[in-house]
Amino acid sequence: GAVVSQHPSRVICKSGTSVKIECRSLDFQATTMFWYRQFPKKSLMLMATSNEGSKATYEQGVEKDKFLINHASLTLSTLTVTSAHPEDSSFYICSARGQGRETQYFGPGTRLLVL
Amino acid sequence: QKEVEQNSGPLSVPEGAIASLNCTYSDRGSQSFFWYRQYSGKSPELIMFIYSNGDKEDGRFTAQLNKASQYVSLLIRDSQPSDSATYLCAVYRSEAGAGSYQLTFGKGTKLSVIP
Numbered sequence: 347g348a349v350v351s352q353h354p355s356r357v358i359c360k361s362g363t364s365v366k367i368e369c370r371s372l373d374f375q376a377t378t379m380f381w382y383r384q385f386p387k388k389s390l391m392l393m394a395t396s397n398e399g400s401k402a403t404y405e406q407g408v409e410k411d412k413f414l415i416n417h418a419s420l421t422l423s424t425l426t427v428t429s430a431h432p433e434d435s436s437f438y439i440c441s442a443r444g445q446g447r448e449t450q451y452f453g454p455g456t457r458l459l460v461l
Numbered sequence: 462q463k464e465v466e467q468n469s470g471p472l473s474v475p476e477g478a479i480a481s482l483n484c485t486y487s488d489r490g491s492q493s494f495f496w497y498r499q500y501s502g503k504s505p506e507l508i509m510f511i512y513s514n515g516d517k518e519d520g521r522f523t524a525q526l527n528k529a530s531q532y533v534s535l536l537i538r539d540s541q542p543s544d545s546a547t548y549l550c551a552v553y554r555s556e557a558g559a560g561s562y563q564l565t566f567g568k569g570t571k572l573s574v575i576p
Contacts, residue, residue: 389568455504
């Protein structure tokens with residue numbers, strides 16, 4: 347199957363700082379990337395969908411000014427959590443889909459802890 | 462609103478038994494159906510997908526689809542303790558023009574295989 351990587355895998359930061367998470371498709375061109383958040387023992391929650399070269403579409407209740415998404419190339423999307431607070435601590439997972447394909451492949455996730 | 466329903470479980474089966482995981486969906490126009498496995502603390506990984514009515518087998522896994530009943534299931538034969546995880550059902554429908562290509566996920570069924 348297709349490979350999607352995320353970096354970093356784990357990050358600890360102080361409250362008020364910004365954190366950038368990278369998502370890369372390693373062996374295919376990802377025309378669409380998705381960002382999810384998952385709290386402990388809870389379901390996956392879709393945050394936003396991004397198509398290469400265009401603005402991300404955010405789900406209801408997700409602040410676009412707090413969670414900045416950039417999908418500048420067919421292999422890279424970034425999620426920046428701005429002015430992070432302890433309640434932003436979560437498991438952030440990206441997934442990617444190729445042109446004309448339905449299957450989404452997930453990255454390994456990034457665990458964010460905001461102190 | 463598109464919905465994908467799964468029993469949250471936990472579903473407990475003894476080692477060596479067949480585990481049966483079920484999923485129903487509300488959108489009759491759904492085209493593709495996916496099963497993902499998510500181990501605790503990890504991101505989802507694709508197990509298999511099915512498009513056509515009937516059964517699709519891959520090793521110990523069999524996906525079954527009944528579009529008339531809007532029902533998809535995953536059977537795991539000879540269940541092993543290593544199969545213990547949360548299994549996510551996902552449904553896809555292309556909405557060309559609307560630009561919507563995301564999968565709709567169920568909340569997952571937690572499977573526990575007892576040695």
